Amino acid sequence: MPAAVRGGSQTQAKPLGKAPPNASKRPSAKRPAAAAGPRLDGAGVSPKVALAASAGVLVLAVVATLGTGGRGERLGHAISAGVDSRFGQAGFRLRAVHVEGASAMATQDIVAATGVYKDQPVLGLDLEGVRQSVEKVGWVKEARVVRLLPDTLVIAVVERKQLAVWQHNGRTMVIDERGQPIPEADPGRFPTLPLVVGLGAAEMAPGILPTLAQRPRLMERMEALVRVDNRRWDLRLKDGSIVQLPAVGEEEALMQLEQLDQRSHILELGFERIDLRNPDVVAVRPRQAAPAGQLVAEGA
Template sequence: MPAVVRGGPRKPTRPRAEAPASPNKARPAARKPAPPVGKLHAARGGVGVSPRLALGVAGAALALGLIITLATGHRVERLAQAFGRGVDGEFAGMGFKLKTVKFQGASQMVQADIIRASGLYQDQPTLGLDLEAVRARVEAVGWVKTARIVRLLPDTVMIAVEERPALAVWQNAGRMRVIDSEGRIIREADASRFPGLPLVVGQGADQAAGNILPAVAARPRLRDRLDALVRVDDRRWDLRLKDGSLIQLPAIDEESALIQLDQLDQRQRILDLGFARIDLRDPDMVAVRPRDTTLLGQPVADGA
């Protein structure tokens, strides 16, 4: 007997239509964007570090380094210097070491004194040279007025100088020293090696020589007879000639007195007559003393 289904046959159910989405219904949350690339991250941790914190840490490290430097007596500075010397040594091994010193403006006689004073030595690292210190040592040499030091890599240093020319030999208090036109003593110069330089004698002669010597050098007849210039009371000059004659110049206007002497020599050859003394201190009269008389003075010309 066929089974009877209570309630009768079941009608197929229709699928229920979906209700339209409400405009007020919340949409699904959007996916969060990836963090910006420029953000700091701790190494291997993936933890972000803010720029403010990073700057604070850097500032603290800098302050700590300064405190350590001050508290350790500049040891950090000394370590840096040692590091620099090590670098210089490495470059020296590559050929950056001193082999040649060239000169400009220095005579052969002066070069040895400059080398000794400069402190330069063979195979010295050229990159580590303190050129300003070398210049100061070279300018301390009496022969040198100014100096310029140039590094020519890899292995050469050039020393360019303005040399002080020797003007005279100055004798004072039993000592003989070479001086330049400014009266500066050239310590490295041996006076015995300069027999051709004029001799100036007495206190203050070193400073006054630069004014009188050019005037004497411009008069060959006087210059060739000159033995020494003697400074009297640091005010005026006596010119001592090789024949023993003495020419007395005034304290002021030496040039006018020498012009008077020129005129007398042109007319009377007074430099050849062998007078014991020619007194030019009075601008209105020239007085002479012969060798064979004890007269204090004999006028020979009035103002000329």
């Protein structure tokens, strides 16, 4: 059988990258020195002052738009641009993204999917669009996005639980608790996940792995769970032994194996094959000893 190489919490993302070229601020014309008093072009301005100034911008934008026609879309763009610009000058620009509920491996992909950048106007962020983009990431089951003024975006996610590593047709990938692949997950970084092999193994694994997990003696000896003809399972153990399970009644068959192990410690003694496909008969094929005088290679 081909071998596979296989190997939340609140996480703060790395500093945001620079804004794309088209998002850079246009150089503003020089203005004469203003009289002493509150300034609107610095991060130290209070939200009340910034809001009052922005209200004035909105009024001017509305008047200008109504005077030039195109009252619908133009009005919306003028209002949005005015709010973003003035609040951006007042310090309401994106400085940090916090991701909650995701592992360190998932966080980088989540932040990349948002499409946000450093110094982007916070009030102009499309929170629903960001949420939809985040939920397209394979790691993410669901997400919630919150704008935390003046300069932070908080993304709370429910991460999909990694169930097993699936191997088929020369490809290996991590699957979740529903048997769906997680494309961004590197199988090599999940060495403790069980290995399931074959056509249909991913879809059927959620049905049997919880049952196997209740039998730690068997799980610690299992190398892979192999789907046979997409209708039943073979358990391949690390010592080369095979346990053949039936197409139906898998849990009952595993209980038979458990009872057999309690009586004879067969999992420790070793065997070539145990056939549990017939519920009325348990067939055990002992491991054949090497003929007298024949050397056995180390590790065989």
